[in-house]
Amino acid sequence: MSENKQLELTFESNVDTGTPHLVSIDEIFDRANEWWFRRKGEDRRIEKKSVAVHPRALGECFSMWSNTPGGGLVFVGIEDDGELAGCLECVGKHVNSLEDSARIFCPDARVDSKRVEIIKPDGSRDFVIVFRVAYRADKVVKTNANEAFKRSGDKKQKLNEDEIRELQISKGELHFELESVSAINFPEDFDEDLISEFVQNVHKNKSLLYDNPSEDILVQHRLGTLLGGRFVPNNACVLLFAKDPRRHFPGCRIRFMRFDGETEQTGEKFAAVKDVYIDGPLPKIIARAEEVIGGQLRDFSALGKDGRFYILPEYPRFVWYEAIVNACAHRSYHLRSMPIFVKMFDDKLLVTSPGEFPPMVNSKNIYSMHNPRNPFLMDALQYFGLVKCANEGTKRMRDEMKKANLPGPTFVENKDGSATVQVLLQNDYKQRRLFVASSAAVSVVSAEVFLQLSEDEKRLVNYAVEHISINVSQATRLLNCHWQTAKRRLHGLVRRQILRYHHRKDLARDPDAHYTIVRPRGLPDRGSMPTGFHLG
Structure with missing residues (x-):
């Protein structure tokens, strides 16, 4: 058996052929052989080229892998x-020009190459050239034609000017934060109270002896x-x-949006029941978002084994608040026109921020x-107590969700x-449907009464407590x-004097008919009743 064939069999025997993606790129390069060359199927870490390829095309591949975390082959x-x-x-x-292509067509790429012997079907010896291209976290690597590429799925993607600039910012090659702004005048266009708070916090934190000017x-x-x-x-x-x-x-x-149900839908079925824009400087955006989103989250009250009610928040406060702060602090502001979206559904909360993961970070x-x-933005937010820069936020998010018996963040x-x-x-909504009631409902309808209700009635x-009112269509969903079953419930x-029925007596079928909670004396009625409505 030839030495090359021995290498092939030895390597294949050391690789779980069912999970080749577990083998690192460097291991593949170090021990490359015919098993990898002949392997069928997709491997996004490897580009295969004919010997007829032009050296310039290899330069584009070198740029692509240099700009893709992990690099490639x-x-x-x-x-x-x-x-x-x-x-x-x-x-x-020609082969010499291929092996020299990195130096000529992509000089900033860091490339190793070697020839690996193969045995062709006719028994003759030949070789394959293997290039290992390292990822460069410090700069965007361009070809000699000033073009840059990156891997997107299983394709080579040419980057436009904005994408190149965004990648340069992400890699720290450009400091977008430090670019001067002359269109907004200082101090008249700035919030003096916020600046004063920041400066005072800096003095306090650093125990400065002198009252340095704000500008300094x-x-x-x-x-x-x-x-x-x-x-x-x-x-x-x-x-x-x-x-x-x-x-x-x-x-x-x-942009905060709350949806009725588990999906967003479109057109006439678009189910947003709340749609709020939150603007201003970042510290105030975060504070206002905390107020708006916190006001929309539910508290559930589960009945314990001891017969007492225990309040469970829909999500741990730290988790959703940290998701908002991270979106504001880590998003790409180079994508100037894209806002942050926060979408709340019955079963989940989605926070979407512009930009990819920073270099070297992935899910x-x-x-x-x-x-x-x-x-620099992060550093300043520390003095408002909004971030810690200690690499502990996401870990605590995961741990807090686990303690609440909820799935970890994705x-x-x-x-x-x-x-x-x-x-x-995710709030484990389907399971929490079985909880007795929200804490607000328990405060309105006594625990003793709730224990006598069916799960559907609860x-x-x-x-009705959470949304002020409920109608038959909402109850059906x-x-x-069936519609008649929901109305009967x-x-x-109403007959048990837990709900009150509002409808117009002059209409056989009132499209605006609805039900509200009958509140004990002394509790304000949250709902307002349109003129002409009758209490059934």
Whole structure:
């Protein structure tokens, strides 16, 4: 048996052929052989090229892998149909130009190469050229034609100017935060109270002996520069302190949407019951978002084994609040017009922020990797007590969800169209349907009464308290039952004086008829009743 054949069999025996993706790129390069060259199926870490490939095309592959986390491999000598043709027939000037292609066509790429011997079907010896291209976290690697590429799925994607700039910012090659802004005037266009709070917190934190001017503190924290004695703010300063950052960053806002049900739907079925835009400088956006979103979250009250009610929040407060803060702190502000979306459904909360994961960060290592996209912004937010920069936020999110017996947060990078990162929190809604009621419902209808209700009745009362009112159509969706069954359940609660029926007596079938909670004396009625309605 030939030495090459021995190498092939030895390597294959050491690899679980059912899970080749568990083998690292460096291991493949070090021990590459015919098993890998002949292997069928897709492997997004490997590009296979014919020996006829132009060196310039290899330069594009080198750029692609240099800009893709983990880098990748290029095998030269394999035809499009998978035939192992080798490179021997082109040995000489052409093969030499292929092996020298990185230096000429992509000089910033870090490439190792070697020839690996193969045995062709006719028994003749040949070789495949194997290139190992390392990922460069420090810069965007371009070809000699000033073009940049990256891997997107199983395709080579050419980057446009905005995408190149975004990648340069993510890699720290450009400091977008530090770019000066002359269109917004300092101090008249800035929130002086916020700046004063920041400066005071810096003095307190650093135990400064002297009352340094605000401009000096801002300069020290890389939030602007002094030119001719005049303070010139930068992008980070505008995001943190401008009265209206949207003059320069139209997407500096959060759009919060609450949906009735588990899906968003479209057109006439679009089910948003609340749609709020939250604007302003970042510290105020975060504070306002906390108020708006916190006001929409539910508290459930589960009946314990001891017969007492225990309040369970829909999500741990730290978790959803941290998701909002992270979106504001880590999003890509180079994508100026894209806002942050927060969408609340019955069963989940989605926080979507513009931009990809920062370099070296992905959904698998997000609990251990810390590489902030906006380090100067993060540093300033520390002095407002909004971030810790200690790489513990996502870990605590996971741990808090676990303690609440909820699924851990899911982090997903979407690259369809404009890149975004989405955080998904699930509230185990289907299981919590079985909880007795929200704490608000228990405060209105006594625990003793609730113990006598069926599960469907408890859910109807819970919904009526949370949403102020309920109608038959909503009850039908909630209970997943026939319209007449839902109406019968609601009228049963009316007869027991738990719900009150509002309808117009002059209409045989009132489309606006609905039910509200009968509140004990002394409790304000949350719902307002239109003129002409009758209490049934």
